[in-house]
Amino acid sequence: MTSLPEDTSLIDEDDRDTAVRRLQEAYARGHLSHGDLDERLHQVLTARTRSELVPPLTSLPDEDAGSTSTIAAAGGRIRRRGAWQVPRTLKVASAHGTVHLDLSRAVIGHAVVDIELQLGTGRAKITVPRDATVDFDALHTGWKDTRYRPRRRPRTGGPRIRISGAMGFGRLKIRHAWR
Template sequence: MGDRELRVSDAEREHVGQLLQRAVGLGMLSLGEFTERMDTALAAKTRGELNAVLIDLPGVRLIGQPAAPRTAFVNNAAPFAKGRPPVSHIPPPPAPPRGAGNVIRSRLSGVHRRGPWQVPPTLHLNTWLSGVTLDFTEAIMSTQVVEVYVDDYCSSLTLVVPAEATVDLNALDLIGASVNNKVRTGPPIGPLHLVVHGRLRLGSITAKHPLATHWRRILFGPGV
């Protein structure tokens, strides 16, 4: 069995996703091409299938070739040619502490947290092509300030917060992404203040109040 037939892991697929994202930032791929190649990478089972999405990207190395021709080995830690800057100089979200129970990891899935769920002081979201809804209206908080660290590819995150809550989305590193904050940013005036950090690639984040709160304010005024 050759290297091309070897099975690939989720970590290798994620690494290829990072290479494709950098290629978008360097102008090598359009957003449409990125989406098509990400679909192929997520479905890839062998290294040959995974390397196929990198075949025409310059400055990276192929499996089994000593020189640095035109494609990439999926585990190469420095994929692009020397001297080219990364897409962003903002460091990635810190690694979540092991065993803390505060990690939401999703691939091609839908995740919902509603009702009286326990909210830790920090939440780490690692999502690919997923939809995540975090509803804090009935959640049980251990601290007033909750930090949310996002590491996202092509996903949507919806934050539903009670009327008195505030949400700060100003610390995000956005790459082809959108942010829509429909609530106060601060200072904290109620039982919950969300601070969202991290990277959002070709995805979206929306912070909003529940629909009932929205209609009450329309009917009875902002003081309600």
């Protein structure tokens, strides 16, 4: 019997946060005792490599990956605003047209929301909650740069919005809500 090689790659903050969240969810659903939760949290918080994250997560039920929704249009306008339910992963595709996603009053039930944009031409505007943090390093733009001005005094505790994908000819504008 051949053993698999151990994954010695270093973990990042997202890996650790995901592991902690999985343990907390398992505890909340009654799959772990309080003592078991404490022991496993200690293992996760002191782990340095991916292989060290495996033992504390081994006997947990499968993770609920959350929902994934896709919004697609060949042209025209894609708009979401008001009190809409934001899925864990939102995929937005448009050959040409405008996209406006307003998350300021939306119901966000996840600590991290991934938005994948696949836009040909046209512009996109995303309004995020005041206390959100935004990461758009994985977004590739072909023609114009993304416009985003982080808050001067960032707030903590809000969702993390990760924007990825590709934009051809157009610009993405990200702004924080006023209220």
